[in-house]
Amino acid sequence: MTNWSPPGPAILFCPADRPERYAKAAERADAVIIDLEDAVRAESRDEAREALVNTPIDPNITIVRINSAGTGDHFRDIKALAQTDYRVVMLAKAESAEEVAGVGYQVIALIETPTGAMHADEIAAAPNCIGLMWGAEDLVAAMGGRSSRFTAAEDNTGRYRDVVRQVRAMVRLACATHGRFAIDSVHIEIADTDGLHAEALxxxxxxxxxxxCIHPSQVEIVRSAYRPTEDEVSWAREILDAAQHNPGGVFRVGNQMIDSPLLGQAEAIMRRAESIGT
Incomplete structure (x- = not known):
């Protein structure tokens, strides 16, 4: 079976106990995460699992976030999944490769605890791990902290604190090492459109x-950040066209010497252009 990969850059969370929103979320975003964990109150999770089973949407653009390994809700989530056509799972609070392997589906491991962060590399190496996402707020809460970002009183930029940025980098490095895709954390300030755009860039x-994304209004902001500019696409096409006539070595395009890293950047730009459209 071919491993799933994001069909586009904007992935929208949807509470599992709100089945009337499933199809709407799938229409508005590139993929939807039906959330059985944080978005659902503990007393509503049985109802949410019933909704998951009884309200199917396209499995090709659907991820199901399940509760962390070793919990009763985790096992009940897996049992409910067996009654659906969904094949991609996001494992909340993943902390080991063994937890990922135990799920038995294609897994996006959510790195949002200190233990998970310290084991991101081995988690990404699990055979059924297809990607990683990270979560800033749960991470900071698990460390006993109060805020993932500098406050206005400290630093008016609203940027992530250093330890949070470190985990973001660790997740990306682990994915690059093991050939997995990486999904960036949500931007919880819905009104901060400039901040979301800058972070997505x-x-x-x-x-x-x-x-x-946690709100439909964030979808197009994310897409616009991931969408290559016309100049970027033009540059990438020029590089890739020239590469066909210069196999296996360094070559010049305009005032640039093009080698393997720049060729890889051009290929990445074209993949994004084809995924999102320009």
Missing amino acids: DAVNLGYEATA
Whole structure:
């Protein structure tokens, strides 16, 4: 079976206990995460699992976030999944390769605890791990912290604190090492459209394949950040066209010497252009 990969950069969370929103979320975003974990109150999870089974949407654009390994909800989530056609699971609070392997589906491991962060490399190496996502707020809460970002009183940029940025980098490095895709964390300030756009642009430049969204209004902002500019596409096409006539070595295009890293950047730009459209 071919491993699943994000069909586009904007992936929208949808609470599993709101089945009337499933199809709408799938229509608005490139993929949808039906969430059986944080978005659903503990007392509503049985109802959410019933909704998951009884309200099917396209499995090719659907991820199901399940509860962390070793919990009763985790095992009940797996049992409910067996009654659906979904094949891609996001494992909340993943902390080991063994937990990922135990799920038995294609797994996007969610790195959102200190233990998970310290084991991101081995988690990404699990045979059924297809990608990683990371979560800033759960991570900081698990460390006993109060905020993932500098506050206005400290630093008016709203940027991530250093330890959070480190985990973001660790996740991307682990994915690159093992050939997995990486999904960037949600931007929880829905009104901060400029901040989301800047963060998504940074994710693109680090090689992230997608950014998770918590509100439909964030989808087009993320797409616009991941969408290559006309100048980028023109540059990439020129590089790739020239490469066909210069196999196996360094070559010149305009004022640039093109080698393997720049060729890889051109290929990445064209993949994004084909995925999103320009």
